[in-house]
Amino acid sequence: MSDRLKACRAFREQMNxxxxxxxxxxxxxxxxxxSRDELFEAFNVALVVGGSITIPHLRRAVATLxxxxxMA
Numbered sequence: 001m002s003d004r005l006k007a008c009r010a011f012r013e014q015m016n017x018x019x020x021x022x023x024x025x026x027x028x029x030x031x032x033x034x035s036r037d038e039l040f041e042a043f044n045v046a047l048v049v050g051g052s053i054t055i056p057h058l059r060r061a062v063a064t065l066x067x068x069x070x071m072a
Contacts, residue, residue, distance in 0.1 A: 005067060036065065 019027050032038075043061060046054050 002067075005064070005071070009068075009071075036069075039065065 016031070019031070039061075043058050047058060
């Protein structure tokens with residue numbers, strides 16, 4: 001796992017714990033969007049709104065998702 005992903009994962013886990021401590025319903029709903037299918041829906045929206053210029057960013061995002069999934 002790359003150092004960048006290790007740092008990202010550690011920060012994400014730390015901040016997720018803080019969010020979950022709040023008990024806020026809206027935050028819990030937002031975290032429900034944190035799945036692969038929902039992320040691809042968001043990528044689709046980004047492509048529609050941003051146009052073809054977003055394709056390189058989508059590639060990087062999907063590659064990162066694949067790397068994260070391989071860690072699990």
